[in-house]
Amino acid sequence: MxxxxxxxxxxxxxxxxxxxxxxxxxxxxxxxxxxxxxxxxxxxxxxxxxxxxxxxxxxxxxxxxxxxxxxxxxxxxxxxxxxxEDTPFLITQWEKEEGGFKDGSTYVFTTQTGDVVRLERAGQLELRVPPKAIQDPEATPIPYLCVRRDLWARLHQNTYYQLLEQAKEVTSGSCTQFKIQSNGTSFVLGEIT
CATH class of the missing domain: 3.10.540.10 (duf1285 like domain)
Structure with a gap:
């Protein structure tokens, strides 16, 4: 070809x-x-x-x-x-767009190829264990975001850490989750047990 x-x-x-x-x-x-x-x-x-x-x-x-x-x-x-090697897209930028919904904000992400993804519905972000080449020693699951048509993006490490600063820490029993609100829906960015 x-x-x-x-x-x-x-x-x-x-x-x-x-x-x-x-x-x-x-x-x-x-x-x-x-x-x-x-x-x-x-x-x-x-x-x-x-x-x-x-x-x-x-x-x-x-x-x-x-x-x-x-x-x-x-x-x-x-x-x-x-x-x-992992996913076709990598989330390299994010912004919080104010206005429009219950909590007043929607997270908007941009990939390395310029695709723009609005975080608006459940199931659009999920935690996955990354490939061994980039795993931490505990193989902690990290967020992956659906860009389109079953094509996913992994959050770049810098983007992930910036979002964790925005997250609310919620503890339930022995599990602590880090959550953000986007378009009125709660999304888990990470968890510690």
Whole structure:
């Protein structure tokens, strides 16, 4: 699979002004593997070299699809498997948007590819044990956020620690949870037993 040819097929399918391409509706034939990897730190590599053009990474991120445990880049006519070391997205920024709901705020997150995710509903954030390469000694679960279509993001360590400063500590029995309120819903960022 040629990365340049794949890029040509995607021309005009996505831009900041238009919604994401309907990759869930595209079911092209499988065309094999492409030597493209999304590393633990959120960087994209092609044949071992980092992809330096942010616009190219954003384009490829817009046509990412997950089926079971595999990740694919898809166009209307081709489908290629890529390697994802943990999650395809990494949350690198956050802000608290005031107004609009019971508690008056909604957390808004931005990924390394520029995707913006509003934390609005239950099930959108869950605690998972990260890969061994980035685990702490106790393998403490950390928050992962659903970006779209069963594609998840891990919170960057700095982002996670900043959010913990915003969290309310709630103790129940032998368990202490750290929670934030967003769009009127309570979300657990971490817990200690």
């Amino acid at each position: 040629d990365l340049t040819r794949f890029q040509q097929q995607l021309k005009g399918t996505s831009s900041k002004a238009r919604p994401l391409p309907p990759v869930d509706q595209w079911n092209p034939d499988f065309c094999g593997d492409i030597n493209l990897t999304i590393a633990l730190d959120g960087r994209w590599f092609y044949e071992g070299s980092p992809i330096g053009r942010a616009s190219l990474v954003q384009l490829f991120a817009s046509v990412l699809k997950r089926e079971g445990d595999k990740y694919f880049l898809v166009t209307p006519v081709e489908k290629v498997v890529i390697t994802v």
